[in-house]
Amino acid sequence: MSDFPNTARVVIIGGGVVGTSTLYHLARAGWKDCVLLEKNELTAGSTWHAAGNCPNFSSSWAVMNMQRYGLEMYRTLGKDVDYPMNYHVTGSLRLAHSKERMMEFERVASMGAYQGLEMGMLTPAELKEYNPFMEVHDLEGGMWDPLDGDIDPAQLTQALAKGAREAGGRIERFCPVVGLDRQDDEWIVKTEKGEIRAEIIVNCAGYYAQRVGEMFKPFGGRTVPMVVMSHQYFLTEPIAELETWTKEKGHKMPMIRDVDISYYLRQDKHGLNLGPYERNCKAHWVTPDDPMPEDFSFQLYPDDLERLEFYIEDAMARVPILGAAGVGRNINGPIPYAPDGLPMIGPMPGVKNAFEGHSFTFGIAQGGGAGKVLSEWIMHGETELDMWAVDPRRYTDYTDHDHCLAKALETYGHEYAMHFPRHAWPAGRNRKLSPVHARIVEQGGQMGAYNGWERANWFAKDGDDTTEAATQTWDRAGPWARRIKEEVEAVRDGVGVLDLPGFSRFNLSGDGAAEYLRGRVSGGLPKIGRMNLGYFPDNRGRILTEMSIMRHGEDSFTLITAATAQWHDFDVLKKDLPKGMSLSDHTTEYSTLIVTGPKSRALFEALDAQADLLAAWLTVQPAVVAGVGCALARVSFAGELGWEIHAAIADIPALYDAVIRAGAKPFGMFALNSMRIEKGYRTWKGDLSTDYTVLEAGLDRFVKLDKPQEFPGKAALAAERAAGVKKRFVTMTVEAGDQDAPYMSTVYYGGEVVGETTSGDWGYRVGKSIALGTVRADLAVEGTQLDISIFGRMCKATIHADRPLWDPENERIKA
Numbered sequence: 001m002s003d004f005p006n007t008a009r010v011v012i013i014g015g016g017v018v019g020t021s022t023l024y025h026l027a028r029a030g031w032k033d034c035v036l037l038e039k040n041e042l043t044a045g046s047t048w049h050a051a052g053n054c055p056n057f058s059s060s061w062a063v064m065n066m067q068r069y070g071l072e073m074y075r076t077l078g079k080d081v082d083y084p085m086n087y088h089v090t091g092s093l094r095l096a097h098s099k100e101r102m103m104e105f106e107r108v109a110s111m112g113a114y115q116g117l118e119m120g121m122l123t124p125a126e127l128k129e130y131n132p133f134m135e136v137h138d139l140e141g142g143m144w145d146p147l148d149g150d151i152d153p154a155q156l157t158q159a160l161a162k163g164a165r166e167a168g169g170r171i172e173r174f175c176p177v178v179g180l181d182r183q184d185d186e187w188i189v190k191t192e193k194g195e196i197r198a199e200i201i202v203n204c205a206g207y208y209a210q211r212v213g214e215m216f217k218p219f220g221g222r223t224v225p226m227v228v229m230s231h232q233y234f235l236t237e238p239i240a241e242l243e244t245w246t247k248e249k250g251h252k253m254p255m256i257r258d259v260d261i262s263y264y265l266r267q268d269k270h271g272l273n274l275g276p277y278e279r280n281c282k283a284h285w286v287t288p289d290d291p292m293p294e295d296f297s298f299q300l301y302p303d304d305l306e307r308l309e310f311y312i313e314d315a316m317a318r319v320p321i322l323g324a325a326g327v328g329r330n331i332n333g334p335i336p337y338a339p340d341g342l343p344m345i346g347p348m349p350g351v352k353n354a355f356e357g358h359s360f361t362f363g364i365a366q367g368g369g370a371g372k373v374l375s376e377w378i379m380h381g382e383t384e385l386d387m388w389a390v391d392p393r394r395y396t397d398y399t400d401h402d403h404c405l406a407k408a409l410e411t412y413g414h415e416y417a418m419h420f421p422r423h424a425w426p427a428g429r430n431r432k433l434s435p436v437h438a439r440i441v442e443q444g445g446q447m448g449a450y451n452g453w454e455r456a457n458w459f460a461k462d463g464d465d466t467t468e469a470a471t472q473t474w475d476r477a478g479p480w481a482r483r484i485k486e487e488v489e490a491v492r493d494g495v496g497v498l499d500l501p502g503f504s505r506f507n508l509s510g511d512g513a514a515e516y517l518r519g520r521v522s523g524g525l526p527k528i529g530r531m532n533l534g535y536f537p538d539n540r541g542r543i544l545t546e547m548s549i550m551r552h553g554e555d556s557f558t559l560i561t562a563a564t565a566q567w568h569d570f571d572v573l574k575k576d577l578p579k580g581m582s583l584s585d586h587t588t589e590y591s592t593l594i595v596t597g598p599k600s601r602a603l604f605e606a607l608d609a610q611a612d613l614l615a616a617w618l619t620v621q622p623a624v625v626a627g628v629g630c631a632l633a634r635v636s637f638a639g640e641l642g643w644e645i646h647a648a649i650a651d652i653p654a655l656y657d658a659v660i661r662a663g664a665k666p667f668g669m670f671a672l673n674s675m676r677i678e679k680g681y682r683t684w685k686g687d688l689s690t691d692y693t694v695l696e697a698g699l700d701r702f703v704k705l706d707k708p709q710e711f712p713g714k715a716a717l718a719a720e721r722a723a724g725v726k727k728r729f730v731t732m733t734v735e736a737g738d739q740d741a742p743y744m745s746t747v748y749y750g751g752e753v754v755g756e757t758t759s760g761d762w763g764y765r766v767g768k769s770i771a772l773g774t775v776r777a778d779l780a781v782e783g784t785q786l787d788i789s790i791f792g793r794m795c796k797a798t799i800h801a802d803r804p805l806w807d808p809e810n811e812r813i814k815a
Contacts, residue, residue: 003193005170010034010378011189011198013177013212016047017153018357019204019363020160021371022378023169029379032168035198037191045206046363049333050153051233051275053264053467054365055092056145057108059419062389063342064108064365065066068115068214070368074151077368081163084229085155091268092255093127095318101260101567102472104418105143106792107533107742113789114746114753121792128137130254133242133319148255150266153364160371181217187353188260191441191601200378202349202355207336209358211292220350225339225399226359227408228292230282230301232308232332233275233729235268237325243270258318259416263311265319272322277415284334286405292493301332302447332797335361339399339407343414344392345373346383349567360766361415362810370454383536386689392703393567398452421742422480423471424448424457434501434591436656443666446480451563453502456668458483474791476762476769480670487667488674488764491638495597497664498672502563503592506573510581513555517710520572522694523702526551531620531633534559535702536572538750541693541713541720545569546684550633551619562684576761591652594672595659596642603662604632604643617814626658637807638672639679641815677770678763678806680731686743687758687772689727695720696774698729698802727755728780731805732761732797734788736769741790747775748787748794754779757788765806771797 012019015038023036029571054071078085096102109119122144122376124136179190189196205212213224255266263276285292316323338359348354357374360366376383410427432451445456458480465479474534521534531550540546550558561569573583602615611623611632623632630649636642682688694703705718741760755775763770784799
């Protein structure tokens, strides 16, 4: 074709709702030189057979933000682009069979209130008022979302495409991508119509995303961690009773989601649409004898209604008119699943100038917001709101096919599951094991997965209930509570040891490495032989990440960061890394033991440690402990005298055994979290995220505006300091009752929303429930009384001085 574009600023692969939304947002922002390539017709993948449900509800703060934006956009999109659409805002009823489910609803409603959404709690009788066709005698209650509804997926996609074209975007249909290459730092996108040179490329290929991802492997890519699941829903014939009711009321029946049984039921014309997420679910295209077809456009799987029998029978008992008509049509189509069921939106791991927007299980509801988020990544290299929950880099090298399949089956079968704070999902585990894993388990370790690494959360004793069922509670109390208390007290009064595999660990060296880091962090660097915290801001002064910086020489550093941050933080360091410097990942070569408590120095002396045990806090030194070479870092996230032992993986067993023999008590991640929150120590992507600037996070001492280096966000932070910070990080004690404040609990003052919590836990050393968070700056004063919404209860909270609750002068750490 003579008019086929041979250059573009951005090429988007995939013409479903996410790809067209991305093009729409780019074009409307003025990025007109962008091309979308679709192998068939627009909507030919999962979009065309999607049910089109549009909830605001999500237990993820980031996903709720994304859905809220998209649904708001959809309500005016038809008018904005002059394309009529069927968008029915019917409202929805979520049904609760238990008190725990009502508590989840209360929590999500509180998050919604912060975002400007009004979600109401209903009694069974009130549910009946909204939907008279429903049986409610066995329900605890429910939730009403007035802005829920359904939209026609094809019309939505075409409206976005129309708006994108009118704003200057280009769409090439029936144009499969057959290969990729790079030349002169540009992409060469090979298609059946010709080649396009592009600066940036985006994989929005839906359930083909893994296949498209293979094209990026020669350029640093990886196998995309996803599996294609079969999702069925069926439409009934018209139901006379429903038709009569609709005409009388002038609107459709509100959607029903019976989340404890696991299905949605909504009106479709004058019939019903039933869509279960069945436990006995099925994946497709996961074995050699069931390969993915070259083209599955506008196709479906054969009907498999036997899988749905239980759910159909339950739904008929809940809404008897469902049985009044026969099945009109069954839809059984492919939808992609990432291991946690959330999409991947953001930078493609390991590949420069490549992005991803795929693996959407609720692509219609999330498509509008996804296009916004993805366009922000492409245009600005950062997003308005923190989107780590959907960042592709949250998965690393442990997500092989077996893991992805096990997790996809588990996640699909528990699509509406409650995510309790002490619960760990069992599928796809034991991907990365500490060299002392077997010993940890023998000691009673109850394990959790951290970027695939197994760590003990707490240590059970004989007779403790370690069943999965015991963890399905929002309450603080449980079989772990007594053990966490014992573990904390052992660290407080004696010495404890935490096996901590999986710390992300990078070495940076070469001429100019120190100057390079000074130009990336907001503060200063440690002296040789010492360590400190470095905060890496984005261009707005918001917190990209926090790393512990250990300095071995003038231009020689080890940087240590959270396990889950491995690929994200490597990207942060690698970005614009000057030639001649060396940056390498040693996460799998070394491990860490935390040895901490007032008797930790005596323990090292008993082990004949060849080290200066009086070296100051935040020093790092080579050492020999129990005859084993290692490094000792004088630091403790638990807030007690202590050291981190950093050693080669092969040397960890001997060190661990020696420390245990010398009297250290094993403790777990739950105890560590309790102790760190008593010190006001922040955690990454909880208290520290791109939702907050370095100053808002109360980290003023790590901001050096007088240094000559122009680090990212310096101008923004200078302006913020001059104008005055609008919100401030605070530590609060809470009259919390049986549950501690979850992430993003809404904070009120005089009935007005004034802030949010970023983490909460019980402090066993201070005997109080503690919440960290941010509040309006004028309220961030010691003694201010606030209210925190915790599972529907308004709990009194008190702001404390800007110092640790436990050992406020840090005397124990520095002893």
